[in-house]
Amino acid sequence: MIKKCPVCGLKFNTRQNGVIYCSTECKIKNRQKRDREKCSSKKQKSNLVELNAQAREMGLTYGKLQAMKYAQEHRLEV
Ligand SMILES: [Zn+2]
Numbered sequence: 177m178i179k180k181c182p183v184c185g186l187k188f189n190t191r192q193n194g195v196i197y198c199s200t201e202c203k204i205k206n207r208q209k210r211d212r213e214k215c216s217s218k219k220q221k222s223n224l225v226e227l228n229a230q231a232r233e234m235g236l237t238y239g240k241l242q243a244m245k246y247a248q249e250h251r252l253e254v
Contacts, residue, residue, distance in 0.1 A: 182206070 181198035188198040197203040231241035
């Protein structure tokens with residue numbers, strides 16, 4: 177059957193039913209694109225919420241916690 181690759185738009189011939197992309201390259205490209213979108217929107221937000229909750233638990237503001245973390249990391253490196 178003839179299918180159209182959603183990544184590059186190429187029409188390709190396949191005998192397998194579950195094949196969506198024309199090549200492994202396009203499959204990876206699509207996954208990377210999705211992963212990037214997930215990372216930039218979801219991950220950053222949840223991380224911030226988590227840090228805010230952590231700061232509240234310790235009775236600190238978010239800025240103070242960040243400063244503390246930075247100091248800890250800095251000391252570890254030295
Ligand atoms: Zn393709």
